[in-house]
Structure formats: C-alpha cells, structure tokens
Amino acid sequence: MNNNAQLNDQDIMDDLLTMEKQIISAYNTGITESSCQNLRQTLTSNLLETHQLQYTIFDTMKKKGWYQTKDAQDQDVNNAKNKYSNIKNQL
Template identity: 45%
Template sequence: MTQQQANQIKNPKPAGEPKAKGPQMNDRDRINDILAMEKYMTDSLNTAVREASHDTLHQTMMTILNETHQCQRNIFNKMFEKGWYTLEAEDQQKVNQTLQQFQNYASQFPYGNMSGSMTH
C-alpha cells in the first residue's frame, strides 16, 4: 500500500441524494441542524462547568457535558456513515509541520509541558 492509499479516507456516498435540492428540509438538513445544536450545547456547557462553584453542581454538569460530547460524536459518526459529512486526508508532511509548530508554541508555556500534570 502506498502512502497516498494509506491517507485516503473512505467517504461513503449518500444513498438517493437528489442532484438539486429543493427548499424543503430533508434528513440531512435535520441531522445537520441537530449536530450544530449539540456543538452549541457543548460550548455553553463548557462555560457553565468552568464557572460552577458548587462541587455537586460541577460534577453533575460534567456528566451532562460528557454525555453531550458523546451524543455529538454519535451524530457525527451517523452523518459520516450516511455520506453527509466528508473528510479529506492531509499530507503527512503538512501534519508533521503543524505538529512541530504547536510543539514550539508549547515551549513558551509558563508551566512547561501542559500535557502533563501541572505542579506549582
């Protein structure tokens, strides 16, 4: 298998999708709207979790946040499976360059490596 073949993503083709879309909502429109709502909810919950001052409330909201992230992932997977969400593979060299760029940024963090535990 060549590097080009290894980088290919097998985007499924949507079954029965019309060539031209009319003004009425179809299943793809509905699930895309639901995905957008889930993304909005996770963004809002992230803020709420950060600002929750009561431990029990914080833990409850973390549970809801994790469930919402999982729901968003399930919707994404279903959309991809149906061919309604396509992905493109990136060239490995460009991925490596971007990784190096962000590793260089990480060296500027005041507490060292942010991926490990922070100690003061």
C-alpha cells in the first residue's frame, strides 16, 4: 500500500500535544510508584520540563487558532476553588 498522505503543521502539533500529555501521565505514575528518592527527584524534574514543553505546544496551537478555548467566568472559577477547597479540608 502506497500512502503519500502527509501531515500538515496542525496535525503534527496536535500529535506532539497528545504525546506530551501521555508522557506527563507516565511521569506522574512513575513518581507515585517510586520509592527511590533520587529517582523521584529526577522524574519530577523531567515532569516539570515536560509540562513547560506541553504548554509551549498548547500556547502555539492556541495562538494559531488550532486549539479553541474559552475563558471561565469568575463565578465558575470561584465555585471550583470552593469545591476543591472543601474536598481538601474533608481529607
């Protein structure tokens, strides 16, 4: 099968964003399951770097109109803060 389809820039960026999200998930799992402090520190450092890269990709896509977002209303933000603050206090 000869498939000459090529990915455009938006497809490539979308693929990169998905990949970074998966890497972040893997680092989170590794951190929570590691008992070695040195390994945890290394994974945490890598996680922070990956978060920054993920944001850079996301921000680029958003600026190009390839990732649509909407701003949360102030009341929605306050409701979320209160909800999760209450959950934290119950723990």
